[in-house]
Amino acid sequence: MSRSTHGAYHGVVTLQRGDEMQVMQISHSVSGDKASEQLTKLTGQGAQVVRADHPLNCVHTGHRLLQLGESLGTESCGVAQYYRFQVTPGERIAGRQAVKIRVEPLDMYRYGYLLELDRETGLLLKSSTLGRGDLVLERFQFANLSYGSAQPEAADVDVVYQASHPIVDDEQASSAKAELEMPWSITWLPRGFELTDGGPGAMGRRTYTDGLAAFSVFLEPLSREIRPGEGIAREGSTTSYTRGLRLSEVPVLVTVIGEVPVNTARMVADSIRWTH
Structure with a gap:
């Protein structure tokens, strides 16, 4: 070239x-x-x-x-x-x-x-x-x-x-890693997807990529229960999947959004667990 x-x-x-x-x-x-x-x-x-x-x-x-x-x-x-x-x-x-x-x-x-x-x-x-x-x-x-x-x-x-592009030093990276380890985790991911984003203040978000596709997971604790069910929206290759869950008796709203099929987003949401 x-x-x-x-x-x-x-x-x-x-x-x-x-x-x-x-x-x-x-x-x-x-x-x-x-x-x-x-x-x-x-x-x-x-x-x-x-x-x-x-x-x-x-x-x-x-x-x-x-x-x-x-x-x-x-x-x-x-x-x-x-x-x-x-x-x-x-x-x-x-x-x-x-x-x-x-x-x-x-x-x-x-x-x-x-x-x-x-x-x-x-x-x-x-x-x-x-x-x-x-x-x-x-x-x-x-x-x-x-x-x-x-x-x-x-x-x-x-x-x-x-568009921001923060430079994360070693101390910030250690803080981000500790924050990502609590208080929730994702126990299933498609093979090859790796964590790519989540720094200080991002306790409610994880972003993953396999090099070609990317998706983010958002977790929001709720003050009260919501009706059971799931919401699905698609625009082009982008899927938005939302559902309410109970994690250790705490009601939460989970949203998975990114360039993956609906079933993948659903399985990721189902795999979320409290770490405490």
Whole structure:
């Protein structure tokens, strides 16, 4: 690959969930050892997410799980333990020739994917999330793309959100770990999912990823019982599953939300236990 995927690029992307289509502008730039990104919604209510000065050498849990090269020759195969990969020539997307990667889950607890990457740079040009029977649940695709060009003019937006990226020192990490160990735990997860988020003040939240999919679990103690039953909402590949439980005689509301099938979210919720 002659052009680094860490270089500057700008483009317009579409995100389709069922009958709903959103159009967004993406800008990625690099200065020294820092990258800055800007995502602007061009349809509906104008909104923008900005992430500035993100270290290029920062490796998140999902990135680490996808780095298979370091695992070759060892007993660990990373995400390949949970998905089957097939690589074939792809089509032309946003004027760029792509390589197609079909990602099939090896169990019923996660979705499949159809990924198309720029053959020259490795940038993801198109991504489809696949449900049962290869039903397309959600599709992301570049409509146009340019590398190394000047950043496009800013669009009119109503809301600007600054994405945070706290640097956690050893003392904070120890505090977060102790906090995560109490007062509740999840006793079942699909194989390959690892804890990726939960710091001080996050006692009611856990976030997990297997490198491709991610979901979060929220636990809220209630002052009184709620009617038995469960609530399910789905938008594209995102599932929101909610139900009331009693944990050690304490009524709680559990919500599992993320890119997993309903049955996976239900099983995760059923596995929650008080640790005290």
